[in-house]
Amino acid sequence: MKPIKLVVVDDHALFRSGLVSLLRGMQEFIVVGEAQNGQHALDVIRSSRPDVVLLDVNMPVMGGVETVKV
Numbered sequence: 387m388k389p390i391k392l393v394v395v396d397d398h399a400l401f402r403s404g405l406v407s408l409l410r411g412m413q414e415f416i417v418v419g420e421a422q423n424g425q426h427a428l429d430v431i432r433s434s435r436p437d438v439v440l441l442d443v444n445m446p447v448m449g450g451v452e453t454v455k456v
Contacts, residue, residue, distance in 0.1 A: 393419040397445040424453030
């Protein structure tokens with residue numbers, strides 16, 4: 387089975403880093419990108435074409451709800 391390609395989006399760098407580190411230790415997943423807000427996430431998603439986006443709802447610049455609407 388192919389690993390699931392993920393993008394992790396969260397404005398808290400320490401949390402995002404910890405989650406990415408945890409996911410990279412699991413063979414079922416491959417982290418193909420990270421972003422600190424929804425606006426940056428849109429660029430990362432377009433370029434990396436993930437299967438799943440783990441998206442924080444409350445972020446500055448553009449939150450998760452606004453991001454999903456785009």
